[in-house]
Amino acid sequence: MLDPRLLRNELDYVKTQLARRNFSLDAEAYRELEEQRKQLQIETQELQNERNTRSRDIGQAKARGEDIQPLLDAVQDLGEQMKAAETRLADEQSRLQQIQLGLPNILDDSVPDGKDEQANLEISRWGEPPPFDFPARDHVDLGTQLSGMDFELGAKIASARFVVLQGNIARLQRALIQFMLDTHIVEHGYRECYVPFLVNAASLQGTGQLPKFEQDLFRVDNDPPFYLIPTAEVPVTNIVRDVIVDAQQMPLKYVCHTPCFRSEAGAYGRDVRGMIRQHQFEKVELVQIVRHEDSQEAHEELTGHAESILQKLGLPYRKVLLCAGDTGFSSARTYDLEVWLPGQGQYREISSCSNFTDFQARRLQARWRNPETGKPELVHTLNGSGLAAGRTLIAVLENYQTREGHVVIPEVLRPYMGGLTILQ
Template sequence: MLDPKLLRSDPQFVAQRLALRGFTLDIARLESLESRRRELQTATEQLQNERNVRSKAIGKAKAAGEDIQPLLAEVGQLGDDLDRAKRELAEVQRAWDDMVAGLPNLPHDSVPEGADENDNVELHRWGTPREFDFEVRDHVDLGARFGYLDFELATKLTGSRFAVMRGPIARLHRALAQFMLDKQTQEHGYEECYVPYMVNADSLVGTGQLPKFGEDLFRLTGDNGYYLIPTAEVPLTNFVRDEILDRAALPLKLTAHTPCFRSEAGAYGRDTRGMIRQHQFDKVEMVQVVEPATSYAVLEEMRGHAEAILRALELPYRVVTLCAGDMGFGAAKTYDLEVWLPSQRTYREISSVSNCEDFQARRMQARFRSPEQKKPQLVHTLNGSGLAVGRCLLAVLENFQNADGSIDVPAILQPYMGGVTRINAD
């Protein structure tokens, strides 16, 4: 959520920043709602005050043994007026809340302008894509060789956009997740967490998936209305919802390996082959909750934490700064890491690292207290994949393939594979 004070004091500025991401702010509507809200709130509170004063007077009179009938008569009309005022106020307030809850975050000054992914700016590349002296197979073909990666089976079990992994590929998948988790906890200082894979609506509102993007989520039937998590960012970031932290508790660095569930309602027809875009995939997620002054330094740090995984795996990648138009709803600045996929001869997203500044914190009422400042201040929240396990798996399969369809296990993963150095061999 954007700062209501800023929306009020400088709507032109907000509109201009939002325009960078292709969002049009209806200033006239905002201002009309705001002025009506203010008017109604003041009037309602005055009525409320009057009623409180009179009720107290009745209490005193009664305690003093006086006749309270005349006082009751005086107060008669007040209740109706108050009810009406409250109703009107609630209506306007809700309209305003709905409008503001639907506004995306403002892009940071350093974010490049642009409308879509074509305008993202490459920051740097690492590694050199390997030249193959044979015709490369994509991960679907490689995985099908011994039935280690089976999409048809998953379709029978469930439906499209799911995968079954078996044998060494299933183990490679597990090895990747274990390796990532170890790296983030042991070398980068994150606390390992195990979290619910279902969350309530409040958590999703806190991180910004709701109310606007419900169609991307799997909602469970039943009275409690839980949702499957689309990313561990949701449970991890919501650790601090409605909390006032001690400054000494910051930065809070959390990581978790979880499955992620996405309905991808708007993505039909894209990446239908293979496991690029699945309804269920595993991810190791990093979340940091920090003091505002440090958040941009932390963003760079977290990008490094994600890059470290790809480097250790010897996977060529590039880093792009997302342009304003391509960023997610809550992000003020985002880096995407894109891994080289030989079968597509292109880089594909494998990690996204974002600084949400106080956007999520304001929705969550997540604050911290420092000795210098009397009032609690909003924290800044950041999240990043470190990394997407499924996409990483397919990157390994494709980049480490041999002419005979076997796949070398990256050196760093071999200890996690019981010393196995090559899979898919005859």
């Protein structure tokens, strides 16, 4: 959510900023609603004030043993008026709030213009695509040949976009997850956590998935409904919902492995082959809760933590700064890390690292107490995949394949694989 004061005082600025995302804000309509709100709120509060004053007088008169009937008569229809005003104000405020909840974050100045991924800005490349002297197989062929990756079985048990992994391929995915968690805990100072995979609507509104993106989520038929988490970002960031964090505890750094569930509505034709786009996948997520003046630096640091996993695994990747049109709803600035997939002959997203500034914090009422002012201030929230384990598994299989269709296990994973060096 954007600062309501900013919307009130600098509406044209907001409109210009949001236009970068191709989001069109009807400034005139908003201004009108805001004007009505102001009138209604003043009116309502005046009526409440009168009610309070008169009730106090009645109390005092009664205590003195006076006849209070005339006073009671005088306030006869005050209550009605006040209730009516309160109702109108509540309606008006909820109308405004609905609009506010639908407005995306304001982009950082450094975000390049552009409407889609074509305009993303490549920042850096690391590693070289492996120089195979044979035609590269994709992970579906490799996985099938190694007999541990079965999409038909996934479809039988659940539906399309599910997979069953078995044997050493299943173990390899688990090894990747363990390796990532250990690295972030030991080397990068994150705190591991375990969280609910089903969350309530308030949590999803806090991080920005609701009310606007319900079609991307799986809803569980419960009253009130639960939703399967689309990312650990949701439960982990909600740790600080309605919390005022002590200054000494800042920054908070969490790492969390969870399955993620996405309906992929609107992506029916895309990436239908293989494990690239599944309804369920494993991910290790990094979340940071920081002071506002630290979030830029934290964004670089967190992205670096995700990069270090790719580097330790020896996977070639590039780092991309997303353009205005490609940056997510809640984010002010996002880096994508794209890993080289020999089977596709292209770089594909394996991590997305975002600075949400105070956008989520305002929805979450997530604050910290600034010792300098003694007052609560909104935190800044950040997160990034460190990394998407399913896609990392794919990347390992494809980049470490041999002519025979075997897969060499990267050094750093061998301790997690009981010393195994090759899948065959």
